[in-house]
Amino acid sequence: MFHVKHFDVVVIGGGHAGAEAAAAAVRMGARTALISMRKDRIGVMSCNPAIGGLGKGHLVREVDALDGIMGLAADAAGIQFRLLNRRKGPAVQGPRTQADRKLYRQAIQVLLARTAGLEIIEGEVVDLIDGPNGSVSGVALLDGTQVTAAAVVLTAGTFLNGIIHVGDQHRSGGREGDVASERLAHKLAGLGLKRGRLKTGTPPRLDGKTIVWEGLDVQPADDEPVMLSFLNKAPQVRQVSCGITHTNERTHDIVRANLGRSAMYGGHIEGVGPRYCPSIEDKVVRFADKTGHQIFLEPEGLDDDTVYPNGISTSLPADVQYEYVRSIKGLENVTILQPGYAIEYDFFDPSALRPTLESTLTGLYFAGQINGTTGYEEAAAQGLVAGANAAAAALGLAPVLFSRTDSYIGVMLDDLISRGVTEPYRMFTSRAEYRLHLRADNADQRMTGLGLAAGLVGEARAKIYTDKMAKIGAANAVLSTQTYSPQELQAAGIGVSRDGAARSLLQVLAFADTHWSQIDQLEPQMLGFDTDTKAQVWRDALYAQYLHREKADADTLRRNEMMRIPVELDFANLPGLSNELAAKLQRRRPSNLSEAERIEGMTPAALLLVLAHCRKANLARAVGQ
């Protein structure tokens, strides 16, 4: 009755991290198992029905460029595509879509089912199998099944010791409708990993049939929708609009009067919540002088009347939720289908992780919410990293590494590992120092090559990518071969100053008021290129003149990232380091100089000392060879 199965990689959890991890491991060539509590709940969106956004859309594009599945599923389920910051520069534009919950879940399940070499196992993981020297070599399920693997990826989301709070009521749960994962949490607690509690909340779900839509503002989908995946061009299902309404003084009075009954303010929750995703209680308390807060009424699906009111997440008791929701314009007679709630859960200090997302236990990888992040996109991106690296380790391949200078994925990994988290971590474009270079529109140009080298990218995408790059390369060549005098450019209607400087058309493209028609006139060869290629060449050209400013910084950073800190370096015995810093370094074990630099309290003097020792150790190794 005790089955034993063997795989290269086993992934625990079928959320956004788990799905992407499993798919990535298979693409790398690993025999992979995905174990989740319920097969039919794989790909569930626990909270808001949307994918992408600022920073988040960038992550989705990178996952997609590495041949991941999130972008494909989002496009299949997208019911309201919007490019955020459309009026700002391309570097800070983020693709986003409202997603039909059911369609999204189905799309993920179909994509996984089609993934040859992936076995999906339904069951609850209750234990990890200990391998030699404190490593992990597999998992045990509730029914006694043992699944052994060279590498295990844990993506248990909000489930570990999850507690759901509604007002002063609380109960165990992984999220609404799912049981928490307590036995596994217990096992993990005994492993000596640094653990903490975080919390997050979700708003009540409303019955759209009971909303008075007339008189509310609407936000329609974009006229020219931009997809999440590089492989898609157009929406696959009908597009819908969102409604917009606002809280008012009465809403705030009701919330204020009941603060003591909120799980959070009543002192029932110990976990820390995200500042950038405040509950309605937080908003009313922290921004007391605001008389109204915006709420987006987002449809959860095409054949589903459920509405997600984005902006009023709460942990107030159900009766208070009714009262305050009904004080809002358009919601006077609304029915709540499911009350809002807060959830608190275990997470593990990500600063103990390696850049591969391997934990201090060999063979055990962590991804997603359990690393202290929040959001589907953050989870998916980590899932890809953990899955790919678990597979690489199992198959004896080189690790797949990312840098702050090449991707948002690299930014996120580095932030998590070198700083740890004090509140749920979410991606923003401002986290990326090299924002002009790390754009959503060029994620494939940055990542697909890396993915190809690692073995993460399949043939179909490789072909599309190579064709695209060839076209962009050709267009760039045409635009940069010849230079034009200011007189020639002015004759074509292009506004340049008569400074005598000859310019290539690539340079001219960056000017604010240049039109393609003017360029085409000067260089008729450009007429042969399609609009997508031209648009991409334009975006690259736009920032070319600023990139050198970022580049100097990027080079420094890359140099520091390249300076590996030898694993055997004993910080405790570095003469000249303060005890406090030595202890911190010893605990965090930065794997390169850049990580060490970002450790809180790091001083230039101490960094130099570390650098000096890396140099010595690396030199010794080189000499010894």
Next chain:
Amino acid sequence: MGDTIFALASARGKAGVAVMRLSGPQAHWALAHFCAAPTARQASLRRLVWQGHVLDEALVLVFDAGASFTGEACVELHLHGSLGVIKAVAQALAEMGLRPAEAGEFTRRALENGRLDLAQVEGLADLIDAETEAQRRQALRVLSGAVGKRAEFWRKDLIRAGALVEATIDFADEDVPVDVTPEVLGLIDGLLVDLRREIAGAGVAERVREGFEVAILGAPNSGKSTLLNALAGREAAITSEIAGTTRDVIEVRMDLGGLAVTLLDTAGLRETADPVEQIGVARAVSRARTADLRVFLLDHSDEALLIAPEVGDIVVLGKADLRPGADAISGQTGQGLDKLVAGITAVLAGKAASAGVMTRERHRIAMVRAVEAMESARYQVKGIGGAAELVALDLRRAARALDMLVGRVDTEDLLDEIFASFCIGK
């Protein structure tokens, strides 16, 4: 472990004793080629023999790894200070495969081995070099963190401005204040005023550190060299009755009222056909122009020289010994010298009072970069308005530039910068 290096630790040139220092794993091995090694830390006289030839008779000191200046195995050879000996020993060491040290390499190794930390190296360097009271006070101010405090203050404003811009980018969909432009501009403008003022003061601070230059100017034979010698209290310049004796610029460093001052004695200013003297005059004029203060030593009060005094310069009549009673000075008799010194000191002290806390060229460069970046940000904010990501980039560049003040620099560059300013073998 690194390779083994050697360099002369004492001043170059003929001297009674020259100290050759060896550091690295092969230091003791190299010594064994010359002579039998003495006990560690015990000076012993040894005959240094290389390939059958005696190089020198030297005092030899051996230090074990972990108990030396650099932390590595070290040897000191106290040689006879002849250029021939030094050259022969250096050549022998090179033939054994040892490498001549680069500038500051001994200190660098001391740092790498934890014998010194960076704060000690950078901070104390100024204090050690301090020759005057003003330098000492300034160095202490830097050591106490004045630079960091100022930088921190600016960073706060910069971060505020950056945050405002970032908010319009990352929270485009939410209720952020629509127009952050006025506050951003206000912050940038305030910072620009502050930084520009500090940049102006940085030049002076560097002067305090490096010494003010005071040029003595006058016609040939007006007694400039005699004055310089009198002020220096020694024969620094050759004096003679022959006009045009001083052809190059002669520098004398001295402490005037607690300030480090370099006095420059220059060629007498006159039109001349002698090509060598012409060069001297041209040099005198150019050095005088860049000096912090010029002292004009005139023969008669309406004399016009090749360059005219600027505001704040000092003009005196010389050779008081030859014109009794007049309000003049004399290097010969010392008449009026106290008053002149007081005058020079007063002018320089006035300048020194405006010294900022930024004492190094590195600091000034950081501030200039920050100003450039902020000017660019200002231009972007005022311009098209749509380019929030470019404004943000400039504000980040400015913050990074200011980070350099507190030391969050590319560590490699900092290392090289610091160690380049240390002399070989120190």
